[in-house]
Amino acid sequence: MKKVLTLVSVLLVVAMFLGACAQTPVAEPPAAVEETTQPLRIAVVSPSSINDLAFTQSISDALMVLKAEMGEGLEYAFTENMFVVDDAAAAIRDYATKGYDIVIAHGSQYGSSLQEIAPDFPETVFAWGTTVDTFGLPNVHAYEAASDQGGYVNGVMAGMLTKSKIIGVVGPIETGDAKLYVDGFVAGAKSVDPDIDVRVTYIGSFSDVALASEAATTHIAAGADVLTGSAQMVVGAIGKAEEAGLYWFGTQADQNAFAPSTVVASQVYHWEGILREIIALRAAGIMGGHTFSADLQNGGQVINLNPEIELSDEIKAKVEEVIAGINDGSIVIPKP
Amino acid sequence: MISDLLSATVIIGIISSGIRLATPYLFASIGEMFGQRSGVLNLGVEGQMLLGSFVAFYVTLETNNVWLGVLAAMGVGALMGLAMAFITINLHATQGISGIGFYLFGMGMSNLLFQKLVGTVEGVKGFQKISVPLLGKIPVIGEIFFNHNALVYLAFLLVPVAWFVLNKTTLGLKIRAVGENPEAVDSLGVSVAGIRYLTVIMGGVFSGIAGASLSIALLNVFQQNMTAGQGFIAVALVYFGGWKPFGILGGALLFSMINALQLWIQVLGIPIPAELAVMMPYILTILVLTLSVSKGQGPSALTKVFEREG
Incomplete structure (x- = not known):
C-alpha cells in the first residue's frame, strides 16, 4: 500500500512539474460569433523562448507585425521552448489536428518530424526553417536566412572600426545561420583589410552563457577590440565587451538597446515578408513547395544602426554602398 | 603556434578564466x-x-541589492531542497528520478517567471570586483587570484570550511555515518531523516548561490536555460573529487581550466577543430573518472532508502 502511495505521489509531483514546463499559449481568444469569414489560424513551434533576443524572438516579432496588420483576421498560437524535438513533433501534430491553417516549425532540427507529419495533413500548410529542403512534399515550404549578407555588412563596419586589427567572434555550434553569419562577417572584415585577424571561437553550445562570456574575455585578453557573435548565449559576451568599453555587432534580433554604448549595429531577421508570401500563396491554392530566403533585398534582413553610437560619414556611406552592392550582385560574398 | 600558449598573457588568462568558471x-x-x-x-x-x-x-x-539577491536564491534553493528531501526521505521516491523532476521544474519555472516578470533579456548591476588590499597589488598573482567579486572568494573559502565541517565536527561525523551505516546511527538515537533533511536543504542553498554567482556576479544577466548543464557537471565533479572538498576543488579547477585552454586554442588559431577543442574538458573528466575512481569508494548508503525496522 505504502509503495503504491509513494508511486502515485511521485507521479503526481512529476506531472505537476512537467505541466509547469509545458507550453504557454499566446493564443488569441476565439473570434466573435457574428463574424462571417473565418480568421486565418497560424501556429508556431520554436526551440527557445520568445524573448531570447535572438532566433525565436525574430519569428514572434514577425507574428506581432502580422497581427497588427490583420487584426481579427488572424488568430495565432505559439509554443516555445521546444528544444526537445519529440515534444516539438507532438506540438506540430497537435496544431495540425486542431485545424490550424499554417503550422510553422521554426527550427532546423524539426525537419525529420515534419517530413513524417506533413503527409497526414494535406489540408494544412507547413513551413520550416532555416533550411532549403521541402522534401518534395506538396504542403511544405522551407525558409532560410541569408545571414551571411548582414554578417558581411557588420564585418565591413567592424573592419573599419578596429584599431588593433584583431576582431573576435563568439559562435555557438558551427552550423546553420550562425555559421553563415560568421562566414559572412569574416569575409566582410577581410574585404576592408586582408591583414585583419578575425578569430573565431565556437563554444559548442547555444545556451552556455558563462562559456560564451569567457570566450569574449579571452578574445579581449588576446587583443581584440571589436566583437560579434551569434545565438542566444551571447548576452554574457556583450556584457564583457561593454565592461571593456569595446564594440559589439549583433545578429538575429535587435540587441542595440541591450547595451546602447556597445552594440554598433544589429542584423535583424524580419520573417513577416515570408509569412505574407506563404499566406498569399495559400489564398491562391498553393500549399507548399516554395523555398524562401530572407535577405537584404527583400527586407528579410535589416541592418539596424544604433543611433547612440556616432559613426563617421565614411562608414555610413560604406554601409549603404555595400548593401547596394550585395543587392545588385556586384558584391558576391565568398563562401569559405 | 603551440608555443604561443606559453606566453604570460595566455597563462594569466587561463588561470583567471578557470577561477571564474569554477565558481558555480x-x-x-x-x-x-x-x-x-x-x-x-x-x-x-x-x-x-x-x-x-x-x-x-x-x-x-x-x-539593487546583490546580497538580497543571494539571500533570495538561497531561500529558493532551500525550498527546493526541502521538497526533494520530503519526496525522497518521507515518501521513499527513487532519488535519481525525483532529481530529474526537480531539474525540469526549475527549468520550466525559471523560464515562466522570466517571461512573466522580466519579459526581455536585460542586464543588472551585480557584484563588483574587489581587489584584495595589498595582495591585489602583487604583479601577476594579484591579477589572477585577488581581483574577483565577493562570490568567487566565498566559493574558494567554502572548500576548507566544508572540509572542516565534514571531518572535524560532530555534525560532519553524523553526516558521514548516516551515509555509511544509517542503521547504526539510528540505533544510537540520531535521526537519519533529520541529518538527510539538513544536508539536502543545505545542498539546495548552495545550488541557489551557484545560480546567483552566474546571474548577478559573473555574467550579470539572465537568459533561459543559462546554466547549460553545469548542474549535472557539478554532480559528476562530486564523484570526480572522491566525495572530498579538496578533490572537488581540484576537479572543478581542472575542468574549468581545460575549458579556458580550449578557448585560447581557438582564439590563437591553433589548428585543432573547434568540435574537438570543445570536447577536451569532457574527455578529460571521463578519463580521470575511469582511471581514478575505484568501486566502493563512495558512501555505502548512497541512493538507498532508509526505513526503520519494526
Whole structure:
C-alpha cells in the first residue's frame, strides 16, 4: 500500500512539474460569433523562448507585425521552448489536428518530424526553417536566412572600426545561420583589410552563457577590440565587451538597446515578408513547395544602426554602398 | 603556434578564466557532496541553479541589492531542497528520478517567471570586483587570484570550511555515518531523516548561490536555460573529487581550466577543430573518472532508502 502511495505521489509531483514546463499559449481568444469569414489560424513551434533576443524572438516579432496588420483576421498560437524535438513533433501534430491553417516549425532540427507529419495533413500548410529542403512534399515550404549578407555588412563596419586589427567572434555550434553569419562577417572584415585577424571561437553550445562570456574575455585578453557573435548565449559576451568599453555587432534580433554604448549595429531577421508570401500563396491554392530566403533585398534582413553610437560619414556611406552592392550582385560574398 | 600558449598573457588568462568558471561548480558540488555523503543523490542541482539564478537576478533588478539577491536564491534553493528531501526521505521516491523532476521544474519555472516578470533579456548591476588590499597589488598573482567579486572568494573559502565541517565536527561525523551505516546511527538515537533533511536543504542553498554567482556576479544577466548543464557537471565533479572538498576543488579547477585552454586554442588559431577543442574538458573528466575512481569508494548508503525496522 505504502509503495503504491509513494508511486502515485511521485507521479503526481512529476506531472505537476512537467505541466509547469509545458507550453504557454499566446493564443488569441476565439473570434466573435457574428463574424462571417473565418480568421486565418497560424501556429508556431520554436526551440527557445520568445524573448531570447535572438532566433525565436525574430519569428514572434514577425507574428506581432502580422497581427497588427490583420487584426481579427488572424488568430495565432505559439509554443516555445521546444528544444526537445519529440515534444516539438507532438506540438506540430497537435496544431495540425486542431485545424490550424499554417503550422510553422521554426527550427532546423524539426525537419525529420515534419517530413513524417506533413503527409497526414494535406489540408494544412507547413513551413520550416532555416533550411532549403521541402522534401518534395506538396504542403511544405522551407525558409532560410541569408545571414551571411548582414554578417558581411557588420564585418565591413567592424573592419573599419578596429584599431588593433584583431576582431573576435563568439559562435555557438558551427552550423546553420550562425555559421553563415560568421562566414559572412569574416569575409566582410577581410574585404576592408586582408591583414585583419578575425578569430573565431565556437563554444559548442547555444545556451552556455558563462562559456560564451569567457570566450569574449579571452578574445579581449588576446587583443581584440571589436566583437560579434551569434545565438542566444551571447548576452554574457556583450556584457564583457561593454565592461571593456569595446564594440559589439549583433545578429538575429535587435540587441542595440541591450547595451546602447556597445552594440554598433544589429542584423535583424524580419520573417513577416515570408509569412505574407506563404499566406498569399495559400489564398491562391498553393500549399507548399516554395523555398524562401530572407535577405537584404527583400527586407528579410535589416541592418539596424544604433543611433547612440556616432559613426563617421565614411562608414555610413560604406554601409549603404555595400548593401547596394550585395543587392545588385556586384558584391558576391565568398563562401569559405 | 603551440608555443604561443606559453606566453604570460595566455597563462594569466587561463588561470583567471578557470577561477571564474569554477565558481558555480564549487558552490553546487560542495552542496551536492554533503547530500551524497549522507546518502542522498540529488540530480536536481541544475534546476535549483536555474531557479536560484533567476530569483537572484530578479530580486537584484528590483532592489539593487546583490546580497538580497543571494539571500533570495538561497531561500529558493532551500525550498527546493526541502521538497526533494520530503519526496525522497518521507515518501521513499527513487532519488535519481525525483532529481530529474526537480531539474525540469526549475527549468520550466525559471523560464515562466522570466517571461512573466522580466519579459526581455536585460542586464543588472551585480557584484563588483574587489581587489584584495595589498595582495591585489602583487604583479601577476594579484591579477589572477585577488581581483574577483565577493562570490568567487566565498566559493574558494567554502572548500576548507566544508572540509572542516565534514571531518572535524560532530555534525560532519553524523553526516558521514548516516551515509555509511544509517542503521547504526539510528540505533544510537540520531535521526537519519533529520541529518538527510539538513544536508539536502543545505545542498539546495548552495545550488541557489551557484545560480546567483552566474546571474548577478559573473555574467550579470539572465537568459533561459543559462546554466547549460553545469548542474549535472557539478554532480559528476562530486564523484570526480572522491566525495572530498579538496578533490572537488581540484576537479572543478581542472575542468574549468581545460575549458579556458580550449578557448585560447581557438582564439590563437591553433589548428585543432573547434568540435574537438570543445570536447577536451569532457574527455578529460571521463578519463580521470575511469582511471581514478575505484568501486566502493563512495558512501555505502548512497541512493538507498532508509526505513526503520519494526
